[in-house]
Amino acid sequence: QSVLTQPPSASGTPGQRVTISCSGSTSNIGSNTVNWYQQLPGTAPKLLSYTNNQRPSGVPDRFSASKSGTSGSLAISGLQSEDEADYYCAAWDDSLNGYVFGSGTKVTVL
């Protein structure tokens, strides 16, 4: 069972906005920054966001992340077919002294 909780699935039609939540605790998201990764089918995860809301070079600004208290969220605006993937949040957990991933959310473009 993952330390960070995400909804198993989310969906939307092309052009819509989809939001994914990530619920943690004071030992992880509450006291450390949140990362987001995108995993396209059959490929390695790709860093989508770090330090709560920073996008690496090359990541479209359609992807925006935020953090509030012990939760993080990722929003995908202007949903496109190529956004169909699994999305994972992650953070450092001070109690476990380790890096923890969320349970993952599968985004489907209808």
Next chain:
Amino acid sequence: QVQLQESGPGLVKSSETLSLTCTVSGGSISNYYWSWIRQPPGKGLEWIGYISDIGRTNYSPSLNSRVTISEDTSKNQFSLKLTSVTAADTAVYYCARGPWFGDLLKFDYWGQGMLVTGSA
């Protein structure tokens, strides 16, 4: 452009030791943290552990008793050993750069992943 490539046996017998190597090209492994992460088929990601820029290691509590991560700076490689393998260790194993960059936390470069099957 930094590139990572996992290598090693794809099949490990139960109770034996899984050994994987990650070869880094396009940059030196010195001055960075390097990690191993795994993903069982159809499931989520699990961080295994890291080796730091000064050779200090930190492992997931759930795997701590069975894991060793080491590095060979002369070959620009780092390695994973996981003892007493069972079928539950069947997963795609990824090597990645990170998670610490000073105070920043992220995995910015990943290998393509390698499926390792723990046979009964």
